[in-house]
Amino acid sequence: MKxxxxxxxxxxxxxxxxxxxxxxxxxxxxxxxxxIIQVGNKNLRGCMACxxxxxxxxxxxxxxxxxxxxxxxxxxxxxxxLGSCVHxxxxxxxxxxxxxxxxxxxxxxxxxxRHKVGTSLVAVRRTGGMxxxxxxxxxxxxxxxxxxxSTYWNxxxxxxxGEVLEDKEGVQxxxxxxxxxxxxxxxxxNGKDTVIAPEKPRKKYTNFIR
Numbered sequence: 001m002k003x004x005x006x007x008x009x010x011x012x013x014x015x016x017x018x019x020x021x022x023x024x025x026x027x028x029x030x031x032x033x034x035x036i037i038q039v040g041n042k043n044l045r046g047c048m049a050c051x052x053x054x055x056x057x058x059x060x061x062x063x064x065x066x067x068x069x070x071x072x073x074x075x076x077x078x079x080x081x082l083g084s085c086v087h088x089x090x091x092x093x094x095x096x097x098x099x100x101x102x103x104x105x106x107x108x109x110x111x112x113x114r115h116k117v118g119t120s121l122v123a124v125r126r127t128g129g130m131x132x133x134x135x136x137x138x139x140x141x142x143x144x145x146x147x148x149x150s151t152y153w154n155x156x157x158x159x160x161x162g163e164v165l166e167d168k169e170g171v172q173x174x175x176x177x178x179x180x181x182x183x184x185x186x187x188x189x190n191g192k193d194t195v196i197a198p199e200k201p202r203k204k205y206t207n208f209i210r
Contacts, residue, residue, distance in 0.1 A: 001189060002035070002079075003024065006098070009092065010092065011041075011161065016085045019122075019156045022156075022175060023174050037070060042065070045097060057108075061105055078185055079118060080118045086124040113143040118139075122136070150173045155173075
C-alpha cells in the first residue's frame, strides 16, 4: 500500500513538512510506502472553469503545469494526506489552486478517490488553524473518501522550521492520526474482497436560481 502526501507550504522543510513526517513515519512503521510532494513552491494557476476536463474525460486539466502528474499520483495511491501552513486563516494559494483543479478533474472523471483513505493537517504559528483545516477536509469529504480521526483536531503549532516538534500535544495528535490511518488502510485492504462497497450513485444537480 502507498500514501501520497501533498505539502502546501512554500517552504521545503518547514513546519508543514515536519507535521506530515510525523504521520508518514507512523505509516512506514506499518509497512506502508509514503511519498511527500511539495505543492506550495509551484506556480500553479487556479481553475478557469472551462470544463474541458468534463468534455475530454481524460483525467487531465488542459493546463499542463504539474497538476496532471499529481492527479495520477493520487489515483495510484491507496491514501492521501493534504497538509498546509496557514495564510490569513486559510490554506496557501498554490495548494488551493492545485486542489480546486485536481478534485474538479477527479470528480468528473469517475471519482477514483471514492472510498480511498484521506486525511488533512495544518501547521500554524498561533491561530487560524481550524478554518484552514476545514478547507482541506472539504475536499476529502467531497470525494467520498474515508477519513480517520485522532485525539484532537489535526492542527500543530510552531513558528520556526521544526518548532512544531515542541508541541507535545500536537505531535501526539499526529502520531495517533498516523496509526489510525494505517489501521484504516489495513481494514480496507483486508476487507475489500469480502465486504461489498455501496453502489456509486448517479449524482443529481439542483440549481436554486432559475
